[in-house]
Amino acid sequence: MKQYDIIIIGSGISGMSLAHYCRKKGQQVLVLEKNKRLGGAFHTHRFGHDDSTDFWLELGAHTCYNSYTHLLGIVEDCDLMSSLIPRQKVPFRMLVENKLQSVTSQLSFAELFFSLPKLFGAKKSGKTVEAYYSNFLGKKNYANTLRYFFNAVPSQEAGEFPAEMLFKKRERRKDIVKSYTFKQGLQSITEAIRIQDGIEVLSEQDVAEIQLENQLYQVKTKEGDCFQATYVALATPTQQAANLVQSLNPKLAEVLASIKAEKVETLGVAVSRDLLPLEPVAGIVPKQDQFYSAVSRDTVAHETYRGFAFHFRQGALDQSGKLQRISKALQIDPTLLDQVVTKENLVTSPRLGHEQKVEEIEGLIANQRLLVTGNFFKGISIEDCVIRSFLEAARMERL
Structure with missing residues (x-):
């Protein structure tokens, strides 16, 4: 049986960015994907x-x-800058009674005028998206118009999201255009990672069980295959991750399953x-x-x-x-x-108190050769996923 340094379960941007970082550290990486197509939400x-x-x-x-400076680092490593x-x-438009309207036409500027000064000194900590943004954009503006734009970001009702998780101020690279894609779309990134030396990717491998035997992780699939590695990483939705670690770490499984x-x-x-x-x-x-x-x-x-x-x-x-x-x-x-x-x-779908769940996950895996990455840590953006993978690769090196 071929042995790998790390097996990563899931080939979305979280799993593939982790594969990239592990490969840069000289690791032999196997990525297992249950679907025929790779890339997850990079589709x-x-x-x-x-x-x-x-x-x-x-x-x-x-x-x-x-x-997205961490993502751009991967883009540079994969020689994709010329494809950016x-x-x-x-413009974005609102659909009102099946007619396209400008966003500004749907806002009350009088309410905005009186509400906007509340932005100064406003804190996101401990507040939902609705509570934070309606305070200085206006409650009617939020309810009648802007909440639909917030919902559009995660494609779900976002009002109960922790305000800290939805939008973040980050340092920008001034040598790169503000927003970009690639000549053949965003999937170009995961495809470029896939073909790097030291990374093997297998599709249609639905992982059924993870066991720890003789200090090695045994990863068994529903197709009857078994793979072996020193480290294993979960880069799947929370419910699937919870199912996979139920026997390894029941408490971790419980916390993961609680994240909807x-x-x-x-x-x-x-x-x-x-x-x-x-x-x-x-x-x-x-x-x-x-x-x-x-x-x-x-x-x-x-x-x-x-x-x-x-x-x-x-x-x-x-x-x-x-x-x-x-x-x-x-x-x-x-x-x-x-x-x-x-x-x-x-x-x-995070809710207030999500940061405590993240801290609990961190504590439960701190000294284990089990890595966990995904869009459910500090935020749901592409960059949040990549940063999480970067941090987990660094933690693996310290174990």
Whole structure:
């Protein structure tokens, strides 16, 4: 049986960034992914039209920023800087009674004028997103308009999120454009990590059990394979991680299982440019609807097609209903929706007190050769995931 230094379960950006950092430290890395496709929420769907093979659409994560310095370090290590491209500046629009409206048209500037001074000295600690932002943006502005934009970020009701976890001020790299993607989409990053020497990735490997025998972790899959390593890392949604460590560390499993996640049902479509009447947009955020947002490909304009990823509430509509809702929002006939593709993502749903759960996890794994990474530590952004992986790789080196 081949032995590895570390086995990482999960090939999203958390797992793949951890693989990258471990590989840089000279480790032999095995990544196991239960699905056929790698990348998790880094899902760039590449369309197969004869005349538009270069057209792609993001079905999960869609934007990176120059404040993502750890991610940019990986991009540089993987020689991807030449593929980095800026996202064009086009507006977000609100969908109100099925008509696109500017965000400002939906705000009360009188309320904003009287509320905004409260921003000075405002503290996020111990406050929910709703409590923190409605205080200085105005309660009516928040309830009637802005809460839908906050919901669009994690594609779920975000009002009860800890305010500290949703947006963070970070140092920016001034040599990089503020927001960017890549010529072939964000999945380029996980694909570039995958082909590095020292990293082996196996798909369709659904891990069933982890055991510790003779100081080595035995990772057994439902397919009947068994792999061996000195270290093992969990880079999966919390419930799956909890199931995998139930016998190894029941208390850790209990804490992980208590961290809930929301399933997001995404449906992506391409539409011929000349058939779509809508103005170019970065995204569409509706009021009180079956979907949280529609993220547009207009930020990277294509000669032939426009694309949209609609992020629906779990169970709100069946496939036919989603297509009808999309066609109505885009003001086109459903038959004009081209290359329909579906995707499901799990996004963490933290609540106040989440930091105590994180501290408990840290304590339970502090002296173990078990690593845990994901979007449920200090925040849910891409950079938060990468930072967590960076810290876990550093901890592994100290063990």
